[in-house]
Amino acid sequence: MSFLRQRKATANPVPREEEEEKEKEKEKKKVKAKSIEGERIKRWSCVDSCCWFVGLICSIWWFLLFLYNAMPASFPQYVTEAITGPLPDPPGVKLRKEGLTVKHPVVFVPGIVTGGLELWEGRQCAEGLFRKRLWGGTFGELYKRPLCWVEHMSLDNETGLDRPGIRVRPVSGLVAADYFAPGYFVWAVLIANLARIGYEEKNMYMAAYDWRISFQNTEVRDRTLSRIKSNIELMVATNGGNKVVVIPHSMGVLYFLHFMKWVEAPAPMGGGGGSDWCAKHIKAVMNIGGPFLGVPKSVAGLFSIEARDIAVARTFAPGFLDKDVFGLQTLQHLMRMTRTWDSTMSMIPKGGDTIWGGLDWSPDVYYNCSAKKHKNNDTYNIFQNDKENLGFMKNINYGRLISFGKEIAELHSSKFERLDFRGALKGRNLANTSSCDVWTEYHEMGVEGIKAVTDHKAYTADSILDLFHFVAPKMMKRGDAHFSYGIADNLDDQKYRHYKYWSNPLETTLPNAPDMEIYSMYGVGIPTERAYVYKFAPQSDCHIPFQIDTSANGGNEHSCLKDGVYSTDGDETVPVLSAGFMCAKGWRGRTRFNPSGIRTFIREYDHAPPANLLEGRGTQSGAHVDILGNFALIEDIIRVAAGASGEDLGGDRVHSDIFKWSEKINLEL
């Protein structure tokens, strides 16, 4: 329309004024046109600039990906070396130059949570996940369908085995536990170094097992113990009769202890290998970070599914974990899931008050809980000069694994009275349990029950068991069938032939294999959870009624009480006492637990944090999992695998006070 009008306008001669008017009109038009265009460009931008942005990101991503793929593989190493100076040779290379080669086949026994689990049969919601990893790897499914994931990872509440219609099985082969998540190595560094001196798949074996179920059940359900036995026999036979070196890590230590008893026990319950099977097939057991006597961390884990990490996270982000994230009761779900895992009960502290200390004493006294290293002389001086501090140290009662309130934790036992909870009636359900999606056994305890628990005030290793029986009777019923936590009076008693005692070093004898060697290798120098201060958390119905009292802190920065957790020496998960005691005293020489006098060696690795970020998780780390990348430890393992004995390594290597502490433990040997 306007076009036509314009033409007319230019075609006809028009008076001046009109023309001026036209000019004005034109101006207006121009403005109008411009504004229209502007609008257009704007409309354009809203979708298109979005596309543009996405495209830009995609292109950059591809470009970077291309660069990354084109990058030579040695580039990161080159950068690291440029910054930190040349790295030391990895132990594999170093020892190869010394001329070490393959001799003994190697068996790895992974610990709890580090082994991968994959789905073999699932419910509707897990369609398309056949043989995908549910545990380990990227945990992609956990984010995509959390409820489905929890459902599949849980086991049956009564039997501790598969729930109907769900089969989750361990991944087999070295891939099962070489990396836990992409980039987070577990065994990979050790495997790579062993390969340098000539090891390969045929003389390395990953004894992967389903770490969720109790040890005997892995045999009942998956025949895992039989497989391990058959594989060890095969490897010994095909490697010229050289016995195997077994390297268990973390819970794998207990699992292998169980295996050694199982394999020699007669057929219906055991593997029927005969009483000299271990002597014939095993050269050495090199336990890494072994929780022989349990870990206090598992107490907190079972009691209220929190350890220091979660408790601290709770203080930093109050409400996040307690709030129903996405409408799910996260912690409760986790708790329900972990409580169906029998294996967690294998790590409840064993040996009771004799080992872990009573209300007013404990074998281990730690004097440096600051994150700083021993090497720092200042720290030492402070402790040596400061009497007050020493006085304060005496007040730590590690023996009370759980105390309700900081005062209770510090008072002498004569100064408070405890009410027995054992007889306490469990009240009716808290109001509205039905409204809770998640069932935890706490809901059956009722208000009275919870009060009774708090009134008892302090729990030692012995009474912890009673506590568990009280708060989680169903779980403990399963646990009692598979694990035992006591100390044997008479090891020849017939009852100790039952498999539930096999994973407790205080209730079994070692096999009759005088040539075998047992190593206990673990990190020291990192504060490790030892005891907890709890509080009652009176919240709404569906919550776990107990929480670690994160407000409980020690007097100064060197205090061992931090955020409601008492720390001691250890590798961040397993305290020295648990990892070292058996080799330092319980099995040292010829004792009743070690009738054939198997030699034991303690190798401690002092923790040194990585110097910088590029070093990754460090080559001198002493932390529970990172220690598998510790060069000194790898070197020891390779030497033993290549034929060295404990004496060749230099016998014991001790940094902590483990021998002193072991002396204090009054255990009949």
Added chain:
Amino acid sequence: MVSIWRLKKLCFVEPVKSPSFGFESIEVERKVQKRQCKEWRCIDYWCWVIGYMCTTWWFLSLLYGSLPATLLGFEAPLSPGVRLSREGVTALHPVVLVPGIVTGGLELWEGRSCAEGLFRRRLWGDGFAQIIKRPLCWLEHLSLHDETGMDPPGIRVRAVPGFVAAENFASGYLVWSDLVENLAKIGYEGKNLYMAAYDWRLSFQNTEIRDQALSRLKSSIELMFVTNGYKKVVVVPQSMGAIYFLHFLKWVETPPPMGGGGGQGWCDRYIKAIMNISPAFLGVPKAVSNIFSTEGSFAFVRAVASGILNLDYLGRQTLEHVMRVFRTWDSIISLLPKGGETIWGDLDWCPEEWNNCDQASDNTFKSSDKQKSWGCDSANFNLSCEAVWTGYDEMSRESIQKVAKKKAYTAKTVFDLLNFVAPKMMKRAEAHFSHGIADNLDDPKYCHYKYWSNPLETKLPDAPDMEIYCLYAVGIPTERSHVHNLSPSHKYNSLPIQTDASSDGEEESLLQNSVDGDESVPIVSSGFMCAKGWRRQTRFNPSGMATYTREYPLKQPGSLVDRSLETGASSNIMLNVALIEDVLLVAAGATGEDIGGDLIFSDIMNMSQRINLRL
């Protein structure tokens, strides 16, 4: 699209409109618009297109993901595992899977400096990213030692063990995963399912010497037998796995220095059935590159093997390099045709009479008079030798002419040819494999391991209860013989005898005569032993164990939708629903009679009749 239009309008339509305005204003506006358009053109436009595509893709995939399967019109057929488990079929016998050639993954354990950072990465299988990155390094690490047929010094490449081994080859193509998934549906899992991965490049006996693969297999079978309530195992080998397992059967009963020392009756005690899937019992008259393309699930390797490799990739004679690597692999020799002219026919006759066959020979007469092929079988197997060629460089031009002049080779003479052109390789091969027919099976020389993998020179173990199945596909023309031209290329360092049409477009250089089969293995090879050689009590099968031949008609690989969606008859036998069902049923305890005995579509029986073999 709308926005593209809008963009165009902005740039082109608007200036046309503007003549109505004053001259200056046009200029100004144009400038403004030009600047805007320019800015948009260069990078932004690119980004925009990419972004648009990405977004659309995401959107569509999201839609696709959220659509229930039933809405798409065709209801996904119930997988055989689900169906059978509803019928109450559950796991009974443990199952052992034996992969064939090229389907197993290989990973690096120790390498030269060029392979740094590849420790425990896949060299074979899983994407083949390394071929493209460092082709020469890759070839160097995959080749074996020229003389011994074992590792070259400083290099250790090993088979990937367990289920990851052959499950997804060149990710996305299913070799075993479909079968494994269906087995899992009826209750199989790690404890009663085992993948016998081995290094398929080595000769069979060397897998034991180097990796103790046979010992492992034996120990696993014994373990599974015991832990599954003393139930015998069902073995499922595929293609070359079938002869590997034949080797194992003999090995396991032979006393220790050479064998596994299981003693007489081991097979009877532990094995219920052997279900050979497209077994290559009598060899495969086929180019190795073609073996790759079928067995290794088609597309990728085909692209690699014929596309990339034939070009002089990066200026290197890639094909020659590849040949040099292949010829160090002993296992390929195990696939050369066995039984000579008795089985495969000579210049004037062949056991098959199939329509395609005659047509092909007619064509030969018409189109190529340089070389004449008679019967079905005349010019065959040059391909196999070509794949493992060694001595071309040493051969003079004349001798090449001589080879070409002889014109036709049969299954027997092809070995002379091989000995002529590749003496080194054949020397190695003769220590490990034999390709003849035994006159007297009781001759003590047949105790040597080199005869174990040849069904015509060994007896089956003494296990009357065992069952042997030959399961294979029919209906796809399979190369049987080849017509070769002397390649007119004057590049002396290229292969003098070309077989592959795609490699040389100058003239029609390949004619192949096809017979019935499953694209790589002709039915004579996979079916003859079960149809005649072992049928009832023969001298090859003294205990008279039952044999069953089951054929599965396949469709020609056609449309993409074909992939196991329609009737279950897809282009890949490992996805064939009927075959999977049979395997599941036998694993769950059925016998050959229960699943219907023989199932035959081809004229394998007639063919076998025509083969004159003393039984």
